[in-house]
Amino acid sequence: MAILIPLALGLLGGFIWLRKVGTREPGLPPGPPTVPLLGNLHIFPTEFAHYKFTEWARQYGGFYSLKMGPGTAIVLTDAAAVKELMDKRSGSTVDRPPMHVAELVAGGLNVVLARYTENWRTLRRTAHAILTPQASARHLPIQQAEATQLLHVVLYAHTTLSSNSVILSDLYGKRAPRYETPETTAFFKAQHEWELVLKPGATPPVDLIPILKYVPERWAKWKRDCTKTRKLQRDLYWIVGRNEGETNEGRGKRQLYGGDIDKAARVWDGSRNHWLMLTVRYLGGVLIEGGSDTTSSYLQSLILAMIAYTDTQKKAHEEIDRVVGEHRMLTLDDLEHMPYIRATILEIHNFRPVAPLMIAHATLAPEEVCVPWSNEHPSLILHSKYKSYIIPEGATIFVNAWGIFHDPALYDDPESFNPDRYLFTENGTKPGVDGSDLRANFAFGVGRRICPGIHLAQNSININTMNLVWAFNFTTDTDAGGNPIESDTFDYQKGILTGPKPFRAKITPRTAEKAEIIEREFLEAADTFSKFEFGLSPEEKEFVVQSRAH
Numbered sequence: 001m002a003i004l005i006p007l008a009l010g011l012l013g014g015f016i017w018l019r020k021v022g023t024r025e026p027g028l029p030p031g032p033p034t035v036p037l038l039g040n041l042h043i044f045p046t047e048f049a050h051y052k053f054t055e056w057a058r059q060y061g062g063f064y065s066l067k068m069g070p071g072t073a074i075v076l077t078d079a080a081a082v083k084e085l086m087d088k089r090s091g092s093t094v095d096r097p098p099m100h101v102a103e104l105v106a107g108g109l110n111v112v113l114a115r116y117t118e119n120w121r122t123l124r125r126t127a128h129a130i131l132t133p134q135a136s137a138r139h140l141p142i143q144q145a146e147a148t149q150l151l152h153v154v155l156y157a158h159t160t161l162s163s164n165s166v167i168l169s170d171l172y173g174k175r176a177p178r179y180e181t182p183e184t185t186a187f188f189k190a191q192h193e194w195e196l197v198l199k200p201g202a203t204p205p206v207d208l209i210p211i212l213k214y215v216p217e218r219w220a221k222w223k224r225d226c227t228k229t230r231k232l233q234r235d236l237y238w239i240v241g242r243n244e245g246e247t248n249e250g251r252g253k254r255q256l257y258g259g260d261i262d263k264a265a266r267v268w269d270g271s272r273n274h275w276l277m278l279t280v281r282y283l284g285g286v287l288i289e290g291g292s293d294t295t296s297s298y299l300q301s302l303i304l305a306m307i308a309y310t311d312t313q314k315k316a317h318e319e320i321d322r323v324v325g326e327h328r329m330l331t332l333d334d335l336e337h338m339p340y341i342r343a344t345i346l347e348i349h350n351f352r353p354v355a356p357l358m359i360a361h362a363t364l365a366p367e368e369v370c371v372p373w374s375n376e377h378p379s380l381i382l383h384s385k386y387k388s389y390i391i392p393e394g395a396t397i398f399v400n401a402w403g404i405f406h407d408p409a410l411y412d413d414p415e416s417f418n419p420d421r422y423l424f425t426e427n428g429t430k431p432g433v434d435g436s437d438l439r440a441n442f443a444f445g446v447g448r449r450i451c452p453g454i455h456l457a458q459n460s461i462n463i464n465t466m467n468l469v470w471a472f473n474f475t476t477d478t479d480a481g482g483n484p485i486e487s488d489t490f491d492y493q494k495g496i497l498t499g500p501k502p503f504r505a506k507i508t509p510r511t512a513e514k515a516e517i518i519e520r521e522f523l524e525a526a527d528t529f530s531k532f533e534f535g536l537s538p539e540e541k542e543f544v545v546q547s548r549a550h
């Protein structure tokens with residue numbers, strides 16, 4: 001009998017606690033109604049989450065909460081809220097939410113997903129040192145050369161190859177002449193496996209129900225998939241850095257033109273510390289992955305927008321013709337004279353951001369924020385008239401870039417692609433609206449997690465946007481019966497990072513002279529390419545010879 005009373009009390013306590021799980025705690029900002037235990041998990045979108053998050057933002061405001069079982073997520077769809085919480089208080093919002101799968105695969109060495117740990121700080125510092133504006137400027141010749149190759153072989157897949165090749169050259173001093181180059185295909189294979197493991201639903205909710213971590217591997221296919229991906233990544237990252245069987249020619253070129261990761265790897269290898277050697281290999285691998293798909297998704301969205309919005313294409317053509325004319329390709333210096341092209345670049349980031357929800361952050365400490373009572377379009381101001389909310393420690397924070405970029409309160413007709421809006425106000429907002437909480441590089445993230453590849457990416461984006469528009473007409477393709485195949489500007493890949501699904505397009509040089517210039521520039525770029533070409537397979541060599549035999 002004596003034991004029954006504490007047992008009953010314990011059960012009652014447990015029952016009361018369980019009933020509270022999933023309930024929105026006092027002090028949290030509002031959000032969709034919750035159900036016991038799950039909170040909002042039963043309505044949490046597993047794909048294209050930015051659409052649902054935006055719908056909720058229009059209903060609950062730019063600062064609302066979701067309950068994920070016992071955990072909390074905050075969704076920010078308000079530029080002032082982002083500036084205050086993510087930029088100004090970035091010391092507290094720098095963490096990433098726990099992700100057991102990423103731990104299993106990368107062991108805390110994936111700089112993008114790593115928690116706020118000593119590992120992340122080392123990786124981040126190294127990435128910064130490698131990707132400074134000055135270092136990015138040093139890599140401009142190969143970026144410009146790759147732009148000529150992109151023009152030379154404008155294929156769908158090639159936008160991906162171009163950015164992969166740029167980053168391979170920048171980091172390791174070795175380019176990828178074609179899509180089938182072994183390093184390139186190996187990277188895309190490893191990345192595909194990685195995406196499968198990260199896909200919502202591919203693993204049970206281990207981060208919410210931690211006991212699932214202890215299921216033995218033989219009963220958990222997801223754990224075997226993680227082990228396979230871990231091996232695939234480590235083998236690949238190690239091979240790219242190690243250059244087994246490297247010839248004297250290769251060694252010489254790498255020493256002269258090799259990238260900074262390559263140099264760091266040499267120094268860190270000298271330390272004979274396996275952990276450091278692995279860390280630098282991981283950083284190289286993750287930067288290549290992070291830098292390949294993002295820039296190419298941007299370029300694919302550009303082409304899609306040019307096809308769908310012919311009036312914009314016409315204006316972009318006119319500006320380039322007026323400023324540089326027919327007779328030469330464009331370099332980075334030309335951009336400052338072309339406001340419409342600059343506006344087009346900004347508008348692509350807004351229209352179809354590569355990372356519509358950025359990458360989720362998490363809080364290291366509780367944060368108090370004040371929001372106007374109406375919460376219709378909150379801006380975070382610390383003032384007594386405002387209602388105060390508490391974001392708990394460990395909360396996940398989603399920055400809903402899509403919702404901000406498509407907010408009708410900020411932009412006129414936000415669903416259309418309209419670069420002109422940037423010609424009237426600095427951040428493209430409609431007249432009379434204060435857009436000062438936005439910034440031109442908003443699509444690259446926030447606070448201390450802002451994209452470290454931003455300078456390299458912006459150089460690639462600028463050079464390629466100008467030259468693609470200078471060189472080509474982009475139009476809808478036609479079917480066998482001659483009917484136009486309309487492109488769908490909403491047909492995008494699922495995932496944290498997104499880009500258009502393959503689409504049909506007709507891309508033709510604007511004039512015969514331009515086609516000749518592209519041909520000539522491509523042949524002249526051979527000198528630059530050759531500095532980054534070594535250890536090629538016989539097929540690669542044959543491809544290189546054939547493609548330059550004109």
Ligand code: HEM
Pocket residue numbers: 111112113124127131167286287288290291292294295298354355358359360361443444445446447448449450451452453454456457
């Ligand atoms: C169109 C091009 C690109 C866009 C739009 C883009 C965007 C982003 C965004 C939104 C984030 C998340 C920031 C946050 O959590 O607040 C990010 C992180 C990151 N990006 Fe980029 N990125 C691009 C190109 C690149 C390139 C070229 C590289 C490598 C050279 C790169 C490397 C990274 C890395 C390593 C992170 C993780 C940073 C961290 O968590 O500390 N990105 N990027």
